[in-house]
Amino acid sequence: MSKQIKAIRGMNDILPQDTVVWQYLEDTVRRLLRQYNYGEIRLPIVEYTELFKRSIGEVTDIVEKEMYTFLDRNEESLTLRPEGTAGCVRAGEEHGLLYNQVQRFWYMGPMFRYEKPQKGRYRQFHQIGVESFGLAGPDIDAELIIMSARLWRQLGLREQVRLQLNSLGSNAARARFREALVAYLRQHQDALDSDSQRRLASNPLRILDSKDAGTQAVLAEAPSLEDYLDEESQEHFSQLRRLLDAAGVAYEVNPRLVRGLDYYCKTVFEWVTDALGAQGTVCAGGRYDGLVQQLGGKPTPAVGFAMGLERLVLLLETCGGADHLQRGPDLYLMSEDPAQALILAEQVRNQRPELRVQCHCGGGRFKKQIKKADDSGARVALVLGEEEIRQQEVTVKFLREQRPQERVAQARLGEYLAANLINQES
Ligand code: ATP
Ligand code: MG
Numbered sequence: 001m002s003k004q005i006k007a008i009r010g011m012n013d014i015l016p017q018d019t020v021v022w023q024y025l026e027d028t029v030r031r032l033l034r035q036y037n038y039g040e041i042r043l044p045i046v047e048y049t050e051l052f053k054r055s056i057g058e059v060t061d062i063v064e065k066e067m068y069t070f071l072d073r074n075e076e077s078l079t080l081r082p083e084g085t086a087g088c089v090r091a092g093e094e095h096g097l098l099y100n101q102v103q104r105f106w107y108m109g110p111m112f113r114y115e116k117p118q119k120g121r122y123r124q125f126h127q128i129g130v131e132s133f134g135l136a137g138p139d140i141d142a143e144l145i146i147m148s149a150r151l152w153r154q155l156g157l158r159e160q161v162r163l164q165l166n167s168l169g170s171n172a173a174r175a176r177f178r179e180a181l182v183a184y185l186r187q188h189q190d191a192l193d194s195d196s197q198r199r200l201a202s203n204p205l206r207i208l209d210s211k212d213a214g215t216q217a218v219l220a221e222a223p224s225l226e227d228y229l230d231e232e233s234q235e236h237f238s239q240l241r242r243l244l245d246a247a248g249v250a251y252e253v254n255p256r257l258v259r260g261l262d263y264y265c266k267t268v269f270e271w272v273t274d275a276l277g278a279q280g281t282v283c284a285g286g287r288y289d290g291l292v293q294q295l296g297g298k299p300t301p302a303v304g305f306a307m308g309l310e311r312l313v314l315l316l317e318t319c320g321g322a323d324h325l326q327r328g329p330d331l332y333l334m335s336e337d338p339a340q341a342l343i344l345a346e347q348v349r350n351q352r353p354e355l356r357v358q359c360h361c362g363g364g365r366f367k368k369q370i371k372k373a374d375d376s377g378a379r380v381a382l383v384l385g386e387e388e389i390r391q392q393e394v395t396v397k398f399l400r401e402q403r404p405q406e407r408v409a410q411a412r413l414g415e416y417l418a419a420n421l422i423n424q425e426s
Contacts (some may be wrong), residue, residue: 010115010123012310021313025155026108029128029307034153038104038130043087049077054080055086055291058264059202066113080112083261084129084271085288085304086295092133093297100133100298108309110368120279130285131304133292141287141303142243144149148283148305149249155312157323161271161282163250166257167237168265169229171290177228178204188218196421207257209403211278211407224255234268240267263288275318276311283307288363289396328377329358330421332399334369335384344384344394344410351414374399380421382413396420 007013014022033040049069056062068080084107092098092105102261108128115121130147132140135295145163152158168174182204189197193212200207209221227239244251251269259268268286276282285305294302316322331348335341338361343358360369366385373381383395394413397405408416 008123010117012122014125014276018313020327021316022326024311024325025309026128026153026321027315029108029151029300032147032154033106033130036104036147037064038106041088041091041105041107043081043084043091043109045081045112047081047087047228048092049079050120051086051090051295052079052082055089055263055295056083057203059207060262061260061391066115068114077295082111082113083129084109084111084306085261085263085291087132088129088143088304089215089295089297089302091291093292093295098292098297098300100134100384102132104132106130118159118279120129120276120308120314124309126309128309129304129306129308131216131302133302134302135303137302138240138243138267141240142247144285144303144305144383145244145251145269146249147245148307149247150273155316157273157312157315157319158349159276160315160319161273163251164254164257164270164272165241165244165251166254166268167226167229167231168258168268169225171265172235173175173228173230174205174225175220176266177223177225180228181205181207184222185218191215191218205258206323208258209260221338225253225258226364236266245281259284259286263291263294265289268408269305273311273315276314279311281308282311282315326356328379329356330378331355331357331359331382331417332361332373332376332378333384334366335360335389336363336366336386337384337389340384340389344382348382348417352417354408355417 012060033165052067053063062082070075072078088107090188092103097103106129109126110124111127112124114123117123130144132144153198169177184201185200185204185207189200189347192200192207192215193210194206196210196212196215202414207215212217244425257268259265264286266287266289269284271283272280273282274280282348283305285303287303292298292302342361345357348355348357352398358378360372366383370381380400381397382401383397388394388407392410393407394410395405395407396416407422
């Protein structure tokens with residue numbers, strides 16, 4: 001026998017029992033974004049490598065070691081997108097949607113990063129991203145955060161996540177802070193973990209993110225970004241805080257929050273949970289006023305965030321937020337006469353389009369069929385025996401509750417189901 005081919009490590013199949021949770025999450029987010037009038041943008045999964053190098057930054061984890069990059073048959077360097085913002089900006093510019101305009105976009109789909117696969121961290125993973133262009137004030141930052149807070153309420157995750165907030169200041173302010181940080185860290189270089197020592201030269205702000213205890217101890221006394229913020233960023237940040245306070249969205253200011261991509265400035269935020277271990281960030285974003293220009297456009301303020309869907313699905317499953325989802329059919333229709341069964345099933349689907357109707361296929365006696373009905377998880381079995389067919393009726397058997405079975409005229413079945421089978425899941 002030839003060897004079985006397996007999926008690539010870190011790239012997961014999502015099976016029907018789990019897509020139920022995915023669809024619930026996706027549908028909820030879609031509805032939410034519609035409420036806020038954000039428009040969906042669909043972008044290619046592959047872009048020129050240069051796009052990511054120029055936007056994300058050469059000395060970031062993503063560009064240094066996580067990208068899936070290859071030469072195509074024309075010897076052009078292409079990359080499977082590791083995130084969505086770069087492509088979104090590229091598309092916005094290419095189609096003339098950004099200059100002097102206000103836009104609110106969202107996208108959803110797979111992203112690819114060559115990381116060490118573990119719980120909540122995969123090589124193909126999925127994000128829903130939201131980006132807004134053309135607005136420089138803190139009100140749009142607040143809108144994005146308030147919108148995400150509403151999402152957690154809608155998903156029943158309000159108690160599971162908390163908001164961390166910081167301001168990175170202007171590019172100039174960050175540069176001044178970086179200098180002070182490097183000067184300080186150089187004095188304590190030996191106490192830093194090796195990754196942080198390496199970053200001291202390449203991307204020192206990322207050291208603030210380090211989980212290493214020794215590095216954390218050094219950082220406790222380090223200069224704080226807060227003290228280096230320019231006046232405009234300070235004002236932006238305090239207005240944002242006032243807007244969030246007014247909207248009743250709680251947050252913690254975390255001066256260590258820097259985010260791993262180069263293009264952020266001013267506001268950055270993360271929604272984190274303690275329920276998933278080390279991979280606790282479920283949604284992350286911030287302002288990136290310089291990126292559009294960096295990619296060749298006119299200066300355009302912008303702000304956005306991305307959620308990691310695998311982590312949100314895990315969180316929903318961990319805290320019981322997916323327990324109410326219906327996995328089986330509402331009705332399981334059984335008969336030893338397939339023609340009659342298929343016809344009645346169509347009739348029910350016409351009359352009650354909201355119900356999930358599974359028609360037994362594959363023959364067999366009623367005894368076998370009733371077992372299948374039970375295994376399917378259906379709430380109700382519809383039995384179409386010889387007698388029922390003769391009388392143009394159907395027997396309704398409740399599989400999950402103590403309730404006598406009933407004979408119902410086929411002509412009245414739709415009406416009967418509406419009155420007796422209120423679907424609990426909307
Ligand atoms: P982390 O610090 O966990 O590596 P990140 O800063 O690299 O996250 P972003 O680029 O901001 O992540 O992506 C936004 C969100 O996408 C993350 O908060 C997370 O929920 C999700 N995400 C990022 N990388 C992965 C991955 N490899 N597998 C699953 N989800 C991911
Ligand atoms: Mg990462």
